[in-house]
Amino acid sequence: MSKTVAKAVHVLRSLAEAPKTIAELARELGVHSSSALRMVQPLVDGGLIARGPDGRYRLGLRLVELGQQVLDEMDLRVVARPHLVALADATGATVHLAQLVDDQIVYVDKIEGAATIRTWSRIGRAVPLHTAAVSKVILAALPAPHRDRLLAAHTFTRFTERTITDPAEFREHLEAVARLGYATDRAEFEPLVHCTGVAIPDATGQLGAAISLTTVRAAADQPAADNPLHRLREAANAIATALGRPLR
Incomplete structure (x- = not known):
């Protein structure tokens, strides 16, 4: 697993536990906030995570759809x-x-x-x-x-x-x-x-x-x-x- 993919997986698992700010995610990943933001943006674009009004990131509805598809199969x-x-x-x-x-x-x-x-x-x-x-x-x-x-x-x-x-x-x-x-x-x-x-x-x-x-x-x-x-x-x-x- 590439480092980028591994970090994306870490973000998803972390947000499954609780919503996080970009600064909190950056600390967990050991990178600068700007790097963390670039890393999570593709996940946001894909609907896998979403940014709430409070500025915290949480799991997105696209994951619900994908999970339901897995279960239905x-x-x-x-x-x-x-x-x-x-x-x-x-x-x-x-x-x-x-x-x-x-x-x-x-x-x-x-x-x-x-x-x-x-x-x-x-x-x-x-x-x-x-x-x-x-x-x-x-x-x-x-x-x-x-x-x-x-x-x-x-x-x-x-x-x-x-x-x-x-x-x-x-x-x-x-x-x-x-x-x-x-x-x-x-x-x-x-x-x-x-x-x-x-x-x-x-x-x-x-x-x-x-x-x-x-x-x-x-x-x-x-x-x-x-x-x-x-x-x-x-x-x-x-x-x-x-x-x-x-x-x-």
Whole structure:
């Protein structure tokens, strides 16, 4: 990657975190403000970033269009969406669809249920491997060498008192997930937020995707008002069938 392209990528990633002035971007890039301005102008011209009334630069709407195009070209998302909407309508919960893309598990769709929950998750955002229900079921089903490579590069950050931070303990946890056929996130990433997830085989039969239901409960061990597992499995089977790979 050329230095110019690398710096442009840095600008996009930086602005994804928060809007910045040209002086702030220049400091991050280690260049003079005039050089930074020349560097960002092509991004502005292309609609990838925009300058607001306050003088700060932020991500542009063209990125939304490009991101939507990428998502629309993902067959799994197109096939799964009506089933995700139906699941959200039936449960009132937030529904997530995640997929293994290269070496990251990424949220590729999210349907807000009637009982809207504002959570950290966002379409296009990488899933926390050691806390999310969707990542656990995908990891549990991966071939061991692939799973080991992903976990070896992962940092087991503690987010709540229930987060599993020991790699060995997490591997044992994944063995239990594989036996059960589903995974849970019991306030392991966000307090009060609980998820149940099941995996979906893709068109090749690999378990590279998963769906989950997200609810909020005051107590970590408080049962949900309605056990969502059977609904999740029905939705996963419907998606798998549409992809030509019904679950067994």
